[in-house]
Amino acid sequence: MGNLGDHIDYCFAQHDWPVQWHDGVFDYHHFHSTAHEVLGVIAGAAELIVGGPGGRTLRIAAGDVLLLPAGTGHCLVSREDAFQVAGAYPKGSNGTSGAMRSRLTNCAQWMPCRSRHAIRFMAKTGH
Numbered sequence: 001m002g003n004l005g006d007h008i009d010y011c012f013a014q015h016d017w018p019v020q021w022h023d024g025v026f027d028y029h030h031f032h033s034t035a036h037e038v039l040g041v042i043a044g045a046a047e048l049i050v051g052g053p054g055g056r057t058l059r060i061a062a063g064d065v066l067l068l069p070a071g072t073g074h075c076l077v078s079r080e081d082a083f084q085v086a087g088a089y090p091k092g093s094n095g096t097s098g099a100m101r102s103r104l105t106n107c108a109q110w111m112p113c114r115s116r117h118a119i120r121f122m123a124k125t126g127h
Helices: 004-013 101-107 116-125
Strands: 019-023 037-050 057-060 065-068 075-087
Touching: 004 019, 004 037, 004 075
Parallel strands: none
Antiparallel strands: 019 075, 037 057, 037 065, 037 075
């Protein structure tokens, strides 16, 4: 595992959240009504609005991870430095249906991932 994207993919998969795509974030408000989503920033930085129109503006950068419960609106405001995220949903979900609240329980054991160093540590130790 040489790059941050590989580390994030591994970390998410170890917690039954297989990565389904690497890309950006839509620049319009959207949400997944029945699917929880986790985004791991693998490159660059961006500002997102989380919580729908009028929600909170967050600046995220490589190494940051966002867990978005089903129904959480989110939207890209601006991006820089080849911004890219890894997107994942709970095992058995494709982001459009089938995610249930009970599938969030496997997040309780996660350590906070606020930096690429934490993600690399977690990938190496299996935490």
